[in-house]
Amino acid sequence: MSFEIDVGLASLQGRRERNEDFAGVQRAAAHESDRGWVAALADGVSTGGDGLMAAQTTVMALLSDFHATPLSWDASVALERLLATQNAWLAAYNRRDSRRQALCTLTAVALQGRRYAIAHVGDSRAWLLRDGACLQLTQDHRMERADFAGLTRAVGLDDLLHLDHSQGELQIGDRLLLTSDGIHGVLRTRDIARLLREATSAQAAAEGLAQAALDAGSHDNATALVMDVKGLGALGYADLLGQSHTLPVPGLLGVGAVLDGYTVTAVVADNGVHRLLQARDPAGQLVALKLLHPSRASDAEERAMLAHELWLGRRLTEAARGRRREGAAAGLVRVHTPAAPSAFYGVFDWHAGRTLEQLLAKQRLDPAEAVGLATQLAQALSLLHAAGCVHRDIKPGNLHLGDDGQWRLLDLGVALSPRAPAALRDLHAGTPSYINPEQWDDPPAAADAGSDLYALGVTLYQALTGRLPYGEVEPYQVARFRREPAPLSRLRPDVPMWLAQLVNKAVGRDVRQRFETPEELLMALERGAARGVEPVRASPLAQRDPLLLWQLALAVSVLFNLLLVAWLMWLPKSG
Template sequence: MRFELDSGLSSLQGRRARNEDFAGVQAPAAHEAERGWVAALADGVSGAEPGQGEGLMAAQTSVMSLLRDFHAVPADWDSSVALDRLLGHQNAWLAAYNRRPGADGRPREALTTLTALALRGRRYALAHVGDSRAWLLRGGECLLLTQDHRMERRDFAGLTRALGLDDALRLDHSAGELKVGDRLLLTSDGVHGVLPARQIAALLRATPGAQAAADALTAAALAAGGHDNATALVLDILGLADPGMADLAALGEALPSPGPLAVGAVLDGYQVTALVADNGVHRLLQASELATGRLVALKMLHAGRADDPQERAMLAHEIWLGLRLADAPRHRRRAGSPGFVRVHAPAEGASHFYAVFDWHAGRTLEQLLAQGPLEASQVIALGGALAQALSLLHAAGIVHRDIKPANLHLGDDGQWRLLDLGVALSPRAPAALRELHAGTPSYINPEQWQDPPLPADAGSDLFALGVTLYQALTGRLPYGEVEPYQLARYRRDPVAVSRLQPSVPVPLERLVLRAVAREAKARFETADELQLALERLAARDQVTPPRPVRAAADPAVPWQIALAISVLLNLLLVYWLVALPH
């Protein structure tokens, strides 16, 4: 789903010598869509000398720097944090500028109000200082979102807070949920200082189109006798993207977890058809969507963990990862190789907090290996599909951390899929997940067991995939069952694949042994490199012939060889005695 927004901006000078208002909207680039939109309106404060123009400079630089830098902050920053830090830096610059006297020796007054909105996922974040304002029109009701920082007395009227006024900036912050059809409005005091709130609301309701509404507001302000600059920025929410991490975290905090659900129970339009798994932390259920009849998988917290805020945050992160992968660039995928199970965004009005996945009939690799090792061609196909999935994960800055046969699924459609992103790391992972030493010991690379341990990274996933391929070919683990910190297991190389399965082709054996090498520098560096090596194996007209299998040794053969050597020596001796001259 894409975030769709229509914006309109109108700024009229009025009777002032110059227009010191400044406003703008910045859309994210295609590869930054998840970071959302940002909009801001600033109203420069006129100095004692009308010709100085420092208020306009303050307004322009404040809005332009915010719009320019908002999409460059770290991806794991919350929108409110990004607004606070960027505006804090701008305030420090303006305050330092104002401490230095101008060229004519007069004090500088580069001050401005500013109201900013960040629209991300399905939420907005608001930062505000001064007496510009933000409004929200929803369902016909117009709500003022800000409070003016202004003191009004008989003998004094002025701002108590503004950018550049003090070294320490105090911003008002708020946040809320977005809905399709919302209309957001930013105004300078040249609009709301002249028009009453009821007239602003009436114009917002009556005027279709964001640009037309902005024009109507500023025109009405001047027509009502306004002398100040009049600026209005209107934002119409036409479509919402899938929920972001902040949206999902908020849902995880607000909604209860489902209680025990028996077969036949109904939850938000899903009827439970089977209990699939229960590991004490999560419960996985198969369910049928009543409206369509399609099967889905429902993942929810176990009753004993339902009130654990850390587990809720981790489940929210898993849903967010699934939605993010669904929107990954399509050029990173191959036709017919999705690599992951699709996750669905929580439905609007959901009564409980849980994850919904597509259901795929089939079996896990663990279930397949219970019947014996796989053929070489099957392992090549498995490795290629999973290396491709890991390439997509790692390009998105995600480390799976739990690659193993139980998390690899072969669907009835013939596609391999990587399951369970519950312990995966990303730049937005909650603190509890970062601190968790996750994974299954026998599949964890030795670098994570050394002292001090190295954190899991993309190489950890590649090592775990190598262990899985070795196991798929031989039915055994390359280093046996490993217990935590049992580094002795890694003091000798794994048994050659061909000793356990002589039919395995030589190139495939070399590839797998390289993937599970004891030293990290000897392994594949990236998932793309591993995928390319597997594709080269798969692309051959026929797999390299296996080593010839020797027949069982005949116990009489050594005696026959010894007899032949003895006869040959005797013949040479006779020839020497008879034929050679004495």
């Protein structure tokens, strides 16, 4: 089901000389639908002189920038940082001209996944109508005394902005409302609730509230922004993270066990941390279930990492469809969302076939098969890297050839993304023989897109030759990288020269000679024999092993000095 919101907006000037309220709504682009919606309502403080400007710029800045914030920021963080920046600008503006003050109230709501997040300052308000009951979600920042009546907080009032934040779960049928004080200042809560319940649409509700406020004698601008939740989007990262903390981990399910309508048909793998099961869904289709091992049920870090894997897998396949990247989409495994899970687990498409590791146990790939593997996996990596993600564990065991002839990238369990939890970021992940040499340096380089391309190159080298370019590498065994890999053409003469040079380039010891992006690799694969690939130059000894170079220099120096001493000893002595 798509994330569908029906929006209604009404803003009436009333008895004021001008309307200083400003409100708006913005939804994310189709290919980034998981970023959701954002709405905001600001009420300019008329006594300041530039209240309308403050209201307009605050709302517009928030709406235009919210969906461009880093994915590592959750909704509350994004609201906080964007509004803090706007507040700093308005505060500086107000210091330059104390006669014309630009101040406004602000109530904003972000809808992502199946949750809402509210940021609020001033005396505008947010409301929620659910199952007929109307709940006020914000509290006014206003002081009413005999000697003073006014706002205690506003955007632009102080150098530091103090926002109220709240979050909650969304449900289909929810009606969210933002109002300026021109409405709730004259209408009682029961009147607002009645008008919300009676309206047949979001627009009708907004217009009814604004007009009712003026009819009740409001002297202020009357603005109402209504959002009806018609359909919820897929679970967002915050939703999955919440599930990971609250739902139990299933026990040791065996063949025949049923979990939320999924009937287990086989236990595929169990590594003590995760269990992978084959199952049939309620419609009879085969799927794969990924669960934490019961012994890890209390491990909060493992729960968070599995939640991240499920979110990332769904986000990437959605992004591929949104950008019409069918090849990339086929190179990934689609993640499903259980309707009403009673436990914490993931559901994936099931693809019959074998991993590259299983295939290589019987025979090596021929050149055409290797090109197909490289092309399809480079397309998947292109999508992954464009989203700011790194797989970190490309190897034969994580590459799967389905019965449909499509290669797929498995296991995003250690993949990095902008939303990756701290435990995942701190993990030095990957299989040593497929980790690029820079990650073994002191200090080590971070895993990046080049790391995935290097690992794919090692995999291609192994698929064609049956050998690893640098042999079996143990952690921090840097001596393995002091020699260049054996040229692939020497080990496999039937491989075309251009393909051999391409693979040699991908696994080169010098990072500057390798492919920098999946697109560069794809271009080399497409050009093939027509253009060829520039041969990899051997790294000089000074770069491969500086210590050995100095040792050789010292040995030559010592030998020269010994010969000199010997020569001096054998010189004839004068009488």
